[in-house]
Amino acid sequence: MSADVARVTPRADLIGGIGWVVFGSAIVAGALAMDRFESFGATLHTMPGLVPGILGGVIVLLGVLLSIRALRAGALAGFSAPWLPDAKGRASLIRASIATALALVYTLGLVGHVWFPAASALFILAFIMVFDISPEAPRSLGRRAAIAAIVAIATSAVVSLVFERVFLVRLP
């Protein structure tokens, strides 16, 4: 997918590199703090912390390499550049943030706490209402609400029925 080849600034890579160094160091520290089971006759190569420790160390190393590469590419000079993206980037960020917020409210706040078909219908309704239905010609609020309500009710009913009656899954 196209996002897999996203363009990233050296500044973002430097921050990412430092993040990986911190993350890898935390793993190494966690691995070193693990029980070594020496009383059980464990040797270095059977200790539980061996593999996480090695992987943490490799993450630190790769994080350092990423940081060095970013520094060479002028990451420090880039710190004076604006931190907020341009208008197009901001619009993207807002859309993604709204989608994330709705997804979080649904999965963490509604699923498991509210009757599943109702939670799903509510989520789908809100999602469609918040974003434009048609990119070509945004419809009137009433028409948009009608389409959103039909899609929300139909989807939640079909999904709930299929999972409960066909797949025999207890709904959350």
Place this chain on the structure above:
Amino acid sequence: MFDGLIAFGHSLASFATLESLFYVALSSLVGLVIGALPGLTATMGLTLMTTMTIKLPPNLALLILICTYVGAIYGGSRSAILLNIPGTPASAAACLDGHALARQGLAGRAMGIATSGSVLGTLMGMVFLAWFTPVLGELALKFGAYEFFWLALFGVIISGTLTGNDPLKGWIAGIAGLFVAGIGQEAIYAYERFTFGTRELAGGIGLVPALVGAFGLAELLVAMKDRQVPVKINPFDSVIPKFVDIARHWRTIIRSGLIGTFVGIVPGVGEDVAAWSSYAAARRASKEPEKFGKGSIDGLMAAETGDNACVPGAVIPVLTLAIPGSAPAAVLLAAMLIHGVRPGPLIMVEAPQFVYDVVAMMLFATLGILVYGLTLTRFMIRVLQVPQTIIVPIILVLCAIGTFALSARLFDVWVMVGFGLIGFVLRSFGYPMAPLVLGIVLGDLLEKNLRRGLVLSDGDLMPFFTRPISAVLAALIVLIIAMRSEHVRALLRRLQGKRVHEHSA
């Protein structure tokens, strides 16, 4: 040879029931739709379908997954040709010539070429799947702990190198995936690692919830970043493949089928690499390379044959080594393990019939894409016109309920959300997802075999480097990493320059 054919006949007969055919029809269509919709990939389709088929018998569940996989890889060509947007990363190469043909009013012919290339590619891969799996299975019996350790690492490193556009970030994602796989109780002392006292984490991070998050939720959030462009479809001609297009390009079909299958067998390298490699090879071999990118039938045929041949190719190491050949194959491997199928070197000893069952599944999947490829043109155009803002919340609901359905735990839904957010952030910063997935799937194999190898050798590292297959794999890993180093490349360039200079002197 005849035993294999008889076993294959049995497999075909076992799937020739109304129930199986219904699932073939349904899952090929689901795959086609998921593949065609920009932003939704084959890996995501497979993770979603894994959660929905959990209660089905293993053979039916895997039949559905394979039909979805083949359908999705083929489906990506529809949006590539009609919209110039690859439905899956595998169809990016098909955009170049497919859409150029569409702009010339030949979208129907382009779709016909994509159908014939995909069908023939899958069939070629299928033949190799039936042929190579017993051979590779035999070879795999020679693999011990040392070889499996290197193979798991090789999968992550090669996937990190070739998927995405930044190997360093690919490796980081892969190693992070390996770490994630180690969370929870470890195998020797049942010691809880990085669980922070959480009971639910003691059993480890659920593979499927993590995959649904990293590929499902994360993809949906990425898809929502950009406002959907209005869909404009050019008028097009018949989608029935022309015999002349197949007959004239038989060399390209065979070459791309071979390349696609081989790329599929290489652990961790997926359909997108297969499509680009086939495309590049076709361009090099073509008498009209200047037509590539401007509506070359050869180019489109190569890309579409290559990526679909990669699907059965990627299943070969899944069956023989329990190492996935691509990101969707990693999900397939996870699904096999969930359903109690034990792929690996012993598969030809323990369950030889299962191998032929998978070959038969590929054949049914091929029939599925052929039938839909010839008939569903108008329907697919309607699908492409459905607004993203309607599709995304529906799939998100499926991600949530599908993850919950695995073991009726809300914790799995939280894992899915967590990995979705991590996946979204990582994608935004240019980290590819395929190595992360490979890492999560292969982490357990890597750790168990490293520790097993060290116990067997009493802590001596030498067997990791002196056994022949181990030595080759270790050397390959070093070579792959070294070739990405600027210093090594500069050295090679200098050496090459020196040789040319000596020759000219």
